[in-house]
Amino acid sequence: MTTVTVPPPAVETLAPRRKARRPFGPASIVKYALAILFLLIVLMPLYVLIVTSFKSGGDIGVTSQWNLPEHWTTASWAKAWTSLRDSFFRTFQLAIPVALISSLIGAANGFVLSRWRFPGADVVFTLILFGMFIPYQAVMIPLRDIVTTLGIPPGIPTLVFVHCIYGIPICTLIFRNYYATTVPEELIEAARVDGAGLLRTFSRIILPISMPGFVVTIIWQFTSAWNDYLFAIFLSNTRNGPITIALNALAGAQSPDYAASMAGALITSLPTLVVYVLLGRWFIGGLMAGSVKS
Incomplete structure (x- = not known):
């Protein structure tokens, strides 16, 4: 009597699927541009706050508020x-x-x-x-x-x-x-x-x-x-x-x-x-x- 050996079923290994990357198109450019713009708007007052705190009295003015201090000082x-x-x-x-x-x-x-x-x-x-x-x-x-x-x-x-x-x-x-x-x-x-x-x-x-x-x-x-x-x-x-x-x-x-x-x-x-x-x-x-x- 011949014995037939049945091979075990093959176990299919599934590789983890990788998320497909979305193409970097015009929509993404607009999204990141708006995000950067809003970030700059939020950080503008903080920039003026920090820069002005290191200025001396002569460097402070409406026209020079965006300028870096000519002489950095911690007296203030x-x-x-x-x-x-x-x-x-x-x-x-x-x-x-x-x-x-x-x-x-x-x-x-x-x-x-x-x-x-x-x-x-x-x-x-x-x-x-x-x-x-x-x-x-x-x-x-x-x-x-x-x-x-x-x-x-x-x-x-x-x-x-x-x-x-x-x-x-x-x-x-x-x-x-x-x-x-x-x-x-x-x-x-x-x-x-x-x-x-x-x-x-x-x-x-x-x-x-x-x-x-x-x-x-x-x-x-x-x-x-x-x-x-x-x-x-x-x-x-x-x-x-x-x-x-x-x-x-x-x-x-x-x-x-x-x-x-x-x-x-x-x-x-x-x-x-x-x-x-x-x-x-x-x-x-x-x-x-x-x-x-x-």
Whole structure:
């Protein structure tokens, strides 16, 4: 009896397909030309800002604003730093606590309102969100009366209190969306089975996986507190206020030093730029983390 050996079926190996490159045609040329044009428009004020900050008084003028300095000098930077140094460090005492405290409160609110439902939860959430739509100008005088009645020291402590209160709605919204769409319900149920209560579940399980949400709220709150001027001008002064007031005093003199003002503007914007550079790669991911249910 003859045994017939059947060869095994050949395994077809599929080479990875390469994406076909689109031809570089007129449409691509127009697209890149417009992108470069818009980039130049955005960078033009920054160029004038940087160049003017290194000019001396004689080089500054309307007709010479695009010219490079004839004599490069850092005297304006030294003058600006001397004027802004104290308020620069005070603003860190404002922005860092505001970012951390409001983010923690928003995370706690978002977790309760998304996973631990109770009667009237939607009403409470709506009332919290209502704070986002109250104009600062409408509550400025009553707010000043409240902080005076509470006895909060003027200056940075008052601004920390106010910015934390005003930051709760947006932080609550971000974390509620994040927890409702990203954190699986099975994780909460497993914690309940193990006997974990509300606070233990939040501190031991939820907080460690909340970094994307914290990145978004910390960047948002840090930038808002650092760049604030309206609250600062009402609730502080140049002696105990943030850097925005000191910058306004530097640039708003009767005989303004434009070079020092430009250098001061760059010094003021540097911390927020560093925050975006360090955390910006996670910022978009944190925003999108709560947009699609997994």
